[in-house]
Structure formats: structure tokens, C-alpha cells
Amino acid sequence: MPSRTGPPPAAPALRPREDHGPTDRIALSAATGRGAHLRTEDVHAWLAERRRAHAFHVERIPFAELDEWRFEDGTGNLMHRSGRFFTVEGMHVVEHDGPRGDGPRREWQQPVISQPEVGILGILAKEFDGVLHFLMQAKMEPGNPNLLQLSPTVQATRSNYTKAHRGTDVKLIDHFVRPDPDRVLVDVLQSEQGSWFFRKSNRNMIVETEDEIPAQDDFRWLTLGQIAALLHEDDLVNMNARTVLSCVPYRDTAPGALLSDIQLLSWFTGERSRRDVRARRVPLASVHGWKHGTEAIEREDGRYFKVVAVSVRAGNREVVRWTQPLIEPVGLGVTAFLVREVDGVPHVLVQARAEGGLLDTVELAPTVQCTPGNHAHLPAADRPPFLDAVLGAPASRIRYEAVHSEEGGRFLNARSRYLLVTADPDGAALDPPSGYTWATPAQLSTLTRHGHYLNVESRTLLACLNAMTATPPREGI
Amino acid sequence: MPSRTGPPPAAPALRPREDHGPTDRIALSAATGRGAHLRTEDVHAWLAERRRAHAFHVERIPFAELDEWRFEDGTGNLMHRSGRFFTVEGMHVVEHDGPRGDGPRREWQQPVISQPEVGILGILAKEFDGVLHFLMQAKMEPGNPNLLQLSPTVQATRSNYTKAHRGTDVKLIDHFVRPDPDRVLVDVLQSEQGSWFFRKSNRNMIVETEDEIPAQDDFRWLTLGQIAALLHEDDLVNMNARTVLSCVPYRDTAPGALLSDIQLLSWFTGERSRRDVRARRVPLASVHGWKHGTEAIEREDGRYFKVVAVSVRAGNREVVRWTQPLIEPVGLGVTAFLVREVDGVPHVLVQARAEGGLLDTVELAPTVQCTPGNHAHLPAADRPPFLDAVLGAPASRIRYEAVHSEEGGRFLNARSRYLLVTADPDGAALDPPSGYTWATPAQLSTLTRHGHYLNVESRTLLACLNAMTATPPREGI
Numbered sequence: 001m002p003s004r005t006g007p008p009p010a011a012p013a014l015r016p017r018e019d020h021g022p023t024d025r026i027a028l029s030a031a032t033g034r035g036a037h038l039r040t041e042d043v044h045a046w047l048a049e050r051r052r053a054h055a056f057h058v059e060r061i062p063f064a065e066l067d068e069w070r071f072e073d074g075t076g077n078l079m080h081r082s083g084r085f086f087t088v089e090g091m092h093v094v095e096h097d098g099p100r101g102d103g104p105r106r107e108w109q110q111p112v113i114s115q116p117e118v119g120i121l122g123i124l125a126k127e128f129d130g131v132l133h134f135l136m137q138a139k140m141e142p143g144n145p146n147l148l149q150l151s152p153t154v155q156a157t158r159s160n161y162t163k164a165h166r167g168t169d170v171k172l173i174d175h176f177v178r179p180d181p182d183r184v185l186v187d188v189l190q191s192e193q194g195s196w197f198f199r200k201s202n203r204n205m206i207v208e209t210e211d212e213i214p215a216q217d218d219f220r221w222l223t224l225g226q227i228a229a230l231l232h233e234d235d236l237v238n239m240n241a242r243t244v245l246s247c248v249p250y251r252d253t254a255p256g257a258l259l260s261d262i263q264l265l266s267w268f269t270g271e272r273s274r275r276d277v278r279a280r281r282v283p284l285a286s287v288h289g290w291k292h293g294t295e296a297i298e299r300e301d302g303r304y305f306k307v308v309a310v311s312v313r314a315g316n317r318e319v320v321r322w323t324q325p326l327i328e329p330v331g332l333g334v335t336a337f338l339v340r341e342v343d344g345v346p347h348v349l350v351q352a353r354a355e356g357g358l359l360d361t362v363e364l365a366p367t368v369q370c371t372p373g374n375h376a377h378l379p380a381a382d383r384p385p386f387l388d389a390v391l392g393a394p395a396s397r398i399r400y401e402a403v404h405s406e407e408g409g410r411f412l413n414a415r416s417r418y419l420l421v422t423a424d425p426d427g428a429a430l431d432p433p434s435g436y437t438w439a440t441p442a443q444l445s446t447l448t449r450h451g452h453y454l455n456v457e458s459r460t461l462l463a464c465l466n467a468m469t470a471t472p473p474r475e476g477i
Numbered sequence: 478m479p480s481r482t483g484p485p486p487a488a489p490a491l492r493p494r495e496d497h498g499p500t501d502r503i504a505l506s507a508a509t510g511r512g513a514h515l516r517t518e519d520v521h522a523w524l525a526e527r528r529r530a531h532a533f534h535v536e537r538i539p540f541a542e543l544d545e546w547r548f549e550d551g552t553g554n555l556m557h558r559s560g561r562f563f564t565v566e567g568m569h570v571v572e573h574d575g576p577r578g579d580g581p582r583r584e585w586q587q588p589v590i591s592q593p594e595v596g597i598l599g600i601l602a603k604e605f606d607g608v609l610h611f612l613m614q615a616k617m618e619p620g621n622p623n624l625l626q627l628s629p630t631v632q633a634t635r636s637n638y639t640k641a642h643r644g645t646d647v648k649l650i651d652h653f654v655r656p657d658p659d660r661v662l663v664d665v666l667q668s669e670q671g672s673w674f675f676r677k678s679n680r681n682m683i684v685e686t687e688d689e690i691p692a693q694d695d696f697r698w699l700t701l702g703q704i705a706a707l708l709h710e711d712d713l714v715n716m717n718a719r720t721v722l723s724c725v726p727y728r729d730t731a732p733g734a735l736l737s738d739i740q741l742l743s744w745f746t747g748e749r750s751r752r753d754v755r756a757r758r759v760p761l762a763s764v765h766g767w768k769h770g771t772e773a774i775e776r777e778d779g780r781y782f783k784v785v786a787v788s789v790r791a792g793n794r795e796v797v798r799w800t801q802p803l804i805e806p807v808g809l810g811v812t813a814f815l816v817r818e819v820d821g822v823p824h825v826l827v828q829a830r831a832e833g834g835l836l837d838t839v840e841l842a843p844t845v846q847c848t849p850g851n852h853a854h855l856p857a858a859d860r861p862p863f864l865d866a867v868l869g870a871p872a873s874r875i876r877y878e879a880v881h882s883e884e885g886g887r888f889l890n891a892r893s894r895y896l897l898v899t900a901d902p903d904g905a906a907l908d909p910p911s912g913y914t915w916a917t918p919a920q921l922s923t924l925t926r927h928g929h930y931l932n933v934e935s936r937t938l939l940a941c942l943n944a945m946t947a948t949p950p951r952e953g954i
Contacts, residue, residue: 014733014820017920118750158753179743181736187743189750203750256491259658265926266656266664273595273666273680276635343491359837360929443494449742450927452837 022185023251029132030224030250030466036128040226043150047236050138050218051148057313058142062294066309066323076285076292078307078325084159086115086410088297088307088325090287091198093356096276109287111297111307112198112357113327113410117158118189121240122176122205124153125185126213126221133221134206135172135213136241141408142312143326145415149238149405150230153219175207183208186247189451190459191363193406194355196305196327198281201359201451204244224248228467234403235415239460242404246459247449250466252442254345259437261446267437268453271352272361279356296328303374305329308412326412331373332403333416335457336390337465338367338423339399340430340438347438348420348465349386349429353455363455364444367429367436371416385436386429390421397422400464416457418464441465499662500728506609507701507727507943513605517703520627524713527615527695528625534790535619539771543786543800553762553769555784555802561636563592563887565774565784565802567764568675570833573753586764588774588784589675589834590804590887594635595666598717599653599682601630602662603690603698610698611683612649612690613718618885619789620803622892626715626882627707630696652684660685663724666928667936668840670883671832673782673804675758678836678928681721701725705944711880712892716937719881723936724926727943729919731822736914738923744914745930748829749838756833773805780851782806785889803889808850809880810893812934813867814942815844815900816876817907817915824915825897825942826863826906830932840932841921844906844913848893862913863906867898874899877941893934895941918942 038046063071068081078088091112096105124135139151154173161173179187186206193200222230227245231237237245259267285292290299297307306328313321337348353365368390375383399420406414423429432438444462447453454462515523540548545558555565568589573582601612616628631650638650656664663683670677690696699707704722708714714722736744762769767776774784788800814825830842845867852860876897883891900906909915921939924930931939 012735012819014731014735014822015737016733017729017738019737019739116755117753120750179747181740181743184739184743187739187746189746203746252494254491256493258489258491260492260496261494262496262661262664262926263658266658266661269664269666269680270656273597276594278593342489345491449739452929 020251023249025127025132026185026224026248026250030228032131032223033225033229035221035223035226036131036133037221040222040229043220043222043226043230046220047138047148047150053217054140054148054314056140056147058147058310060295061309061311061323063309063325064294065311066325069309069323069325071284074285075283077283085157085324086113088112088284089114089198090282090284091279091356092282093277093279095354096278109282109289110304110356111284111287111290111327112281113196113200114198114281115200119157119202120154120161120173120176120205121152121202121244122154122156122173122207123241123244124172124175124213125206125208126210128221131223132208133223134227135219136222136227138218138220139238140314141238142310142324143410143412143414144235144238144405144408145413146235147408149408150227150236150241151238152241152244155240155409172213175209176205179205179207185249186244188247188449190243190247190448190454190456191358191451192456194358194363194455196357196411198279198357199359200357202240202243204247206244206248231464231467232400232402235405238405239407239456242460242463243456245466246454246463248466249449250442250445252440252445254440254442255343257345257440257443258342258347259439261443264437264439264443268352268364271435275352275354275361277354277356277361303330304371310412327410327414328412329371329414331371333371333414334368334387334390334419335366335416335461336368336419336421337461338386338389338429339420340423340425342438345440347440348444348461349423349432349436350439350444350458351436355455358455360452364439364447364453364458365455366458366461369457385433389424389427389429390419393421400468402464404460418461420461420465420468441469497728500726502604502609503662503701503725503727507705509608509700510702510706512698512700512703513608513610514698517699517706520697520699520703520707523697524615524625524627530694531617531625531791533617533624535624535787537772538786538788538800540786541771542788543802546786546800546802548761551762552760554760562634562801563590565589565761566591566675567759567761568756568833569759570754570756572831573755586759586766587781587833588761588764588767588804589758590673590677591675591758592677596634596679597631597638597650597653597682598629598679598721599631599650599684600718600721601649601652601690602683602685603687605698608700609685610700611704612696613699613704615695615697616715617791618715619787619801620887620889620891621712621715621882621885622890623712624885626885627704627713627718628715629717629721632717632886649690652686653680653682656682656684662726663721665724665926667720667724667925667931667933668835668928669933671835671840671932673834673888675756675834676836677834679717679720681724683721683725708941708944709877709879712882715882716884716933719937719940720933722943723931723940725943726926727919727922729917729922731917731919732820734822734917734920735819735824736916738920741914741916741920745829745841748912752829752831752838754831754833754838780807781848787889804887804891805889806848806891808848810848810891811845811864811867811896812843812893812938813845813896813898814935814938815863815866815906816897817900817902819915822917824917825921825938826900826909826913827916827921827935828913832932835932837929841916841924841930841935842932843935843938846934862910866901866904866906867896870898874901877945879941881937895938897938897942897945918946
């Protein structure tokens with residue numbers, strides 16, 4: 001990085017298109033399990049202390065008790081009086097030709113969160129003792145089951161960062177709104193949940209600094225090795241931190257992959273071309289199959305999710321009390337990659353998955369991504385492929401398992417078991433069906449340089465995979 | 478390419494993620510100016526002969542004489558009775574915060590072509606005398622000023638290739654519908670004109686074959702060197718051929734670039750994040766500022782484009798006679814890259830350009846992309862940036878110039894001067910304004926592996942740039 005040794009030269013000069021300096025420094029941080037500021041084993045105590053320091057309180061309320069939110073006349077859309085934040089609307093999805101390109105037409109309606117603005121999820125990085133550390137925040141989000149989790153340095157909507165604001169977050173966000181081009185490690189727009197959001201994306205960033213950053217109670221510097229260890233804990237590293245971490249550039253040291261990069265992209269292009277998914281927003285009031293109660297909007301059969309409302313009191317937020325709607329999924333999800341080694345190189349089974357809220361038809365998803373309860377009434381042949389293989393895997397085949405929460409600012413108790421499971425060497429996965437293929441973690445990592453490839457669930461699993469590789473196996477795992 | 482030496486092995490085996498074999502063979506084809514089958518200087522005679530062999534006749538007709546097309550009751554959308562092909566609808570675009578992120582809100586309505594299906598633009602490649610040749614078709618499109626131009630091997634809508642069909646095109650398309658993964662050179666979804674299409678993309682493909690391909694009067698094998706020479710001619714290589722050719726992978730032999738790849742992507746992410754463009758389809762009948770006549774739908778001030786109708790008679794198409802609507806732009810466009818060398822490495826000035834019909838806000842566009850007549854009434858300061866620099870450039874600064882047509886199946890006489898112009902060494906371009914940056918052709922080439930980056934106009938210019946590099950300069954250019 002030229003700027004690390006002085007100011008940029010006055011005359012324009014070429015630089016290499018690929019700079020391997022950052023990947024080497026990232027590898028060092030990933031291999032460093034002991035941080036310069038806080039021991040990993042003391043993170044829990046710090047989080048517990050922050051939880052006590054803020055008097056967080058969240059309770060469910062009926063929609064009628066929402067302060068600034070109302071159901072709009074006519075459309076029934078649930079929106080904030082200011083028009084800011086987000087809106088709960090309806091979505092109508094039609095998939096022509098069915099999920100495999102040759103099946104029947106599928107069509108459904110559902111509520112969806114519409115939030116067209118691009119937010120920033122930014123992690124600040126800085127070297128201490130020659131090792132990159134990352135500034136993580138102990139942040140409360142009302143939908144988290146334990147309220148407070150480890151989050152990026154900043155999580156900001158466009159309204160947050162374009163409008164005048166008080167507080168320390170604002171100073172930190174300057175590093176991301178106008179980043180120093182010589183210090184950007186990650187900067188990419190990535191999608192959020194296509195089942196719950198309508199075409200939402202956020203700017204995932206990691207920016208390095210040499211500035212003096214004042215110590216603050218809610219922020220701590222951790223190495224990638226420390227964060228990797230914490231990714232083995234339930235409900236600790238929040239979704240926004242996981243998606244940013246999934247984009248960290250690791251160098252590929254494997255000799256190759258089952259498919260070359262061109263072959264993988266060609267397969268993906270074929271999948272995106274043959275799926276014909278068309279989604280549009282419709283008024284929430286017109287959504288078929290959902291009933292509007294005083295405390296929830298939910299499906300008549302009770303499946304998938306509900307729209308609910310909560311009241312929040314907190315001490316460290318811009319406002320001391322607020323109310324807001326949240327999406328509450330029904331049941332614990334299962335999100336898993338089947339894994340196998342080919343000539344010693346790990347591969348994961350990815351799925352080209354259509355979700356109504358994705359901007360461009362399909363993205364790469366985990367082998368299994370569902371809530372089993374939603375499919376329990378179906379005969380085995382109609383359940384999601386590989387679900388039974390994952391749920392029935394013996395403990396010896398489970399390489400990684402942790403329960404993580406989805407974004408607590410929009411989702412209430414949205415938890416999923418994230419799993420990496422060794423594929424049955426005699427199973428169907430070795431000759432995957434249409435819509436599935438094997439790729440290496442390094443190939444997925446390369447794709448995170450760009451948007452529209454990995455969905456947010458596969459990015460969480462990629463962060464977990466990187467954490468597996470980066471840290472020595474811990475006892476009992 | 479493992480399959481070139483035999484069938485794939487039974488056991489899975491790793492392959493390198495990047496295979497440099499194809500780029501070497503592509504470089505050889507680009508350096509080969511003499512084809513195995515047809516001399517470049519004989520291409521004109523062949524095209525003239527094909528033009529005579531087919532009795533092409535296109536004439537303008539009033540909308541009332543359209544056979545299978547009608548204005549839908551209520552919406553006024555212009556659609557085919559079968560629901561297939563495409564629809565002319567309305568589009569409402571709102572850009573918040575203005576084009577530079579800090580200006581006023583812009584808002585407009587216009588007709589737009591809606592064609593949600595993904596088509597295939599495929600070029601078949603095959604080695605003759607050890608050199609890759611590409612199978613080009615002499616294809617009539619009713620909107621081309623000279624009707625017949627050089628096109629990809631196949632241009633097919635999804636309806637074309639999923640339904641039973643007769644004719645030779647069908648056999649050729651099998652190479653693209655189920656491509657041999659070991660023989661794919663290019664396979665990527667790319668956008669089409671964001672000013673005229675609503676979120677249209679096509680699958681750009683080059684697939685190699687060793688099959689015997691029967692000779693046909695409308696098809697000829699040409700090397701990349703031959704096609705490069707032909708790209709210097711006006712109205713000869715059609716838009717679909719140009720976009721596929723822009724995706725050909727050339728190896729980067731330059732030592733670097735002004736911005737590293739990460740910096741370029743970060744700049745692009747910033748541009749896409751700060752632009753807030755929201756477009757939706759509206760009924761054609763409701764579009765403000767456009768008047769519906771018997772022969773044209775056009776703006777009240779006559780600018781931009783018209784919707785018109787034509788009658789077509791042709792001998793080599795699936796049907797012998799048909800009528801259809803076309804979009805007819807008003808005036809000759811100007812599409813130009815400013816070019817400069819940095820330490821001997823050429824760079825072009827790209828623009829992050831918002832177009833209402835693009836799927837994701839902005840794509841990389843040429844320095845100048847407009848029809849000057851649409852801006853002639855404006856004071857100089859309000860005209861598109863760098864337009865005057867391009868139009869006023871002395872002949873000595875013009876490195877490349879040719880008039881090319883846009884897709885003749887949808888656009889009537891849509892022609893633009895494509896230019897590569899050396900930047901004024903004292904001009905404003907050296908310190909580009911917000912929304913513009915310098916990138917190397919090799920960087921743009923790398924980005925064509927993915928969709929949503931280069932718009933179709935910059936892809937044409939990239940194909941021209943590659944043609945400049947690939948062929949020795951010809952006399953008089």
C-alpha cells in the first residue's frame with residue numbers, strides 16, 4: 001500500500017491491479033488468537049457489562065400502540081410517519097416454469113420489507129503490534145434474543161449518514177462515507193434476505209486507518225482470529241458483522257477446484273437464465289392468504305413468519321424509546337453446506353436459489369436453507385433437497401454448528417442453526433441435481449468481491465468456513 | 478482444456494481455477510488477419526450477395542396496419558396478440574438527490590420496451606489450421622439502415638429456443654442451450670440499452686466445438702483479426718456481435734493501472750450507493766409529455782425517440798412477412814471514450830451512468846454517450862460533460878471512428894458515431910469530476926466476466942478498443 005510509506009506521488013503512477021499486501025496481513029490477523037486489547041475469553045464479560053450498563057427493555061405491543069407507525073390508508077402498508085426507515089408492503093411473486101425450469105408455474109403473495117436506500121455496514125481496521133485488529137461494537141438490536149451482539153463498527157442507513165447527527169458514531173462513519181482509496185480492504189454492495197426484503201442491499205466495507213481512535217465502552221479491537229473463535233458461539237456475532245467478514249479477501253492456496261472459475265460462472269449464468277422469477281410490490285392490504293390481527297399479520301396456516309410490533313427502551317441509542325414493527329419467523333431455521341474434499345481441497349454444495357425479493361432472480365445459497373417446520377406436513381419427496389441428509393447426519397459428520405441470529409433491527413428471534421456437514425460419500429450429493437454444484441470456499445470468496453452472487457445466508461456460512469480454516473480446531477468441535 | 482485430449486476422467490479431479498489456454502488461442506486468432514475460408518476483403522461481396530438473395534423489404538406503416546400487435550385496452554400498452562416477443566409500455570423514473578448525489582430531484586416518464594425473457598446471443602468457435610474462427614451470420618434486422626449486418630451465430634429469444642422450431646438455427650442453438658462446460662469461452666448475462674429497455678439482459682456466449690458444421694450461405698467462419706478489421710467499417714458488425722466480442726477474454730500484459738482493481742470496484746460501489754434511481758413501469762397511455770399519433774408516439778418537443786411501426790418482407794426468416802413496432806431515435810448519437818496513456822498504458826475515462834431501465838442503478842458507460850441534438854438548446858454548461866471536448870477534437874486526436882447501429886430487431890436507424898479520442902493533456906479530464914474515473918481496457922475486460930458492470934455502449938467501445946490493439950493500424954486510420 002503506497003500510502004503507508006508516505007503521501008501519494010504528485011504525478012500519476014501505475015500500481016499493480018492486485019495488491020497481495022492486504023491478504024498477507026489478513027492471514028496474519030486470522031492466525032492471531034490473542035488480541036492486543038481484550039482477551040477472547042473476556043469478550044463475554046465485556047458484553048455482559050455493556051448489557052447491564054444499558055437498561056435495554058423490549059416488549060411486544062399491539063399495532064395500535066405503535067407511536068410513529070401507521071397503516072397507510074388504501075394500501076394498508078405499514079410505514080413511519082416521516083416516510084423514513086422502512087415500509088412493510090406486500091409482494092406478489094410469479095415463477096414461470098417452476099423452480100427447476102420445467103415444472104409448473106408457482107405464484108404467491110406475502111408481506112415484505114421495502115427499504116430502497118443503501119445502508120453502510122462498516123468495520124474499521126487498524127494495526128496494533130503489527131497485527132490488523134477490527135473495531136467491533138457491542139450493539140443492541142431489539143429483535144436479537146439476547147438483545148446485544150457483536151456488530152460492525154458502524155451500521156447506518158443513508159438517512160443516518162447524510163443528515164446532521166450527534167454522537168460518536170458520526171465521527172466513525174466518516175471513514176466509510178468518504179473512504180481513503182488506499183485503505184479500502186472491502187467495499188461491495190451485497191444483498192440481504194430475499195425472502196423478507198424487497199431488493200435490499202447494503203454496502204459492506206472494511207477500511208483501515210492510522211488515526212487515533214478514542215477508546216469507548218461499546219467498542220473493542222479484535223483480531224480476525226479472535227472473531228473466528230467467537231463465531232463458534234451461539235447468538236454472538238451479528239448478521240451484519242458476519243456478512244462484512246465473509247467479504248474479507250483470503251488468498252487461495254489450494255491447487256484448484258472441481259470447476260474452473262469460468263465453468264462455475266457459466267453454470268451460474270445458465271441457472272439465472274433459465275429461472276423466470278418476477279416479483280412486484282403490491283399493497284399490504286391486498287395480500288392473499290394472510291390475516292391481519294391486532295398484534296400480528298400472519299398466514300392463515302401459521303407458517304413462515306409474522307409481522308409484529310415491539311416497544312424498545314434503551315440508553316445508548318439516538319432516542320431513548322421507540323416502537324417499531326419487526327418480522328418474526330416461525331421456528332428455528334436450518335442453514336447448511338454439505339462439504340466434501342476433492343484431492344484434499346474442501347468443496348461446498350451450493351444452490352442457485354430463487355427468492356422473490358432478490359434483485360436478479362437467483363443467488364448462490366447454502367445446500368439447505370429453510371425452516372423445517374414449514375415443510376413438516378409434506379411427504380419426504382417434496383421436502384427441500386438434502387434437508388433430511390443434514391438433519392440426519394451423525395455427530396461425527398458435523399464439522400461446524402452454531403445458532404446465529406439474523407438482523408435484529410428488522411427480525412425478531414430470527415435464528416437459524418448454521419451447519420457444515422460432511423457429505424455422505426455414497427449419497428446423492430456427489431452427483432448433484434440440477435440447480436446445485438460444488439465450489440470451493442476460495443471460489444465463493446472471490447465472488448464476494450461482487451454483488452448479486454452469494455446470498456446473505458451463504459455469506460454467513462462462508463464467514464464460518466473461513467473461521468474454521470483460520471483457527472485451529474477447538475476442543476470438542 | 479482436458480476434454481480436448483479425451484473424455485473427462487471418471488473420478489473427480491481438480492483443475493486450475495484459471496486456464497490460460499483459451500487466452501493464448503484467442504490472442505492467436507486476434508493476430509490472424511487472414512481467415513481459412515473467406516478473405517476479409519471478400520466479406521462485402523458476400524454480404525451484398527446475401528442481400529440480393531433475400532428479397533428484403535421494410536416500410537413504415539401506421540399503427541393501424543400492424544397485423545398481430547394492438548394497443549391493449551386500458552393500459553394502451555403496445556403488445557403482440559400472443560403475449561410473446563416484447564411490449565412497449567411506459568416507464569416512470571425518479572432520481573432522488575440528482576445525478577451528482579447532491580442536486581435536485583429529477584423525474585420523467587417515457588415509453589420503454591419490456592421483454593423480461595433472457596435471450597441468447599451465441600457465437601460458435603472452431604479451430605481451422607490451428608486458429609480459432611468464429612461463425613458469423615449475415616442477418617437481416619428490419620431496423621438496420623442497410624438491413625443486413627454481421628451477427629452472432631445465433632440470436633434467440635427464450636420462446637425461440639424452448640419451443641419446437643424448424644430450420645438450421647435450431648441445430649446451432651443446441652450448442653448454447655446445453656453448452657459443453659469444457660468448451661465455454663464466454664458465458665455471461667449482460668444488460669442492453671437502459672434508456673430504451675426496461676431491465677433487459679441477454680446471455681452472451683462463445684462456445685467452441687469440434688463438430689462438423691455444414692456450410693450454409695448465410696454463415697461464414699472469421700478470425701478475431703478479421704472481425705477486428707471489419708469493426709472499422711460503418712454499419713457492418715451488429716450490436717449483438719459487438720457485445721459478445723467485448724466479453725472475449727484477452728490476457729492483460731500491462732504492468733498495472735492508475736487504480737488497483739479493488740480501488741476501481743470501491744469507486745464503483747460508492748457511485749452505485751450514492752445514486753438513488755427508482756424506475757417502475759406505468760401504462761403507456763398514462764405517459765406524460767408524449768403524444769400518440771397514427772404513425773408515431775413521440776415527445777411533444779420532438780426529442781429523444783419515437784415509437785413507430787414497420788412492415789417487413791424477407792425470405793430467410795421463420796415467417797415470410799410480419800409487422801412490428803420499433804423505437805426510432807431522433808438523430809445520430811455520439812459515443813466516445815477519452816483515452817490517455819499513463820506510463821505507456823492506455824486508460825479510458827469511464828462514467829458511472831444511471832439509466833432508468835438498468836436493473837441496478839448505474840453501470841460503467843463511455844465518457845460521452847448522448848445524441849447531441851437533444852442538448853443543442855442548452856447553454857454549454859448544461860450540456861453533457863466532455864461532449865464539446867469530443868466534438869471539437871482535432872482529427873489528429875481521433876484514434877478510432879466508425880458509425881455502428883444498435884439492435885435492428887428493436888431499433889430503427891439507431892446509429893451512433895463510436896469514437897476513441899485522445900484526451901487534451903491540459904483538459905479537465907485529467908482530474909475527472911465526480912462520477913468519472915480512469916480505467917484500463919484490461920480492467921474493463923475483466924469486468925465483462927460479470928453482469929451489471931459495463932453498459933452496452935461501453936461494451937461496443939471495448940470491442941473497438943480490443944480491435945485496435947489486436948490489429949495493426951490500417952492505412953488512413
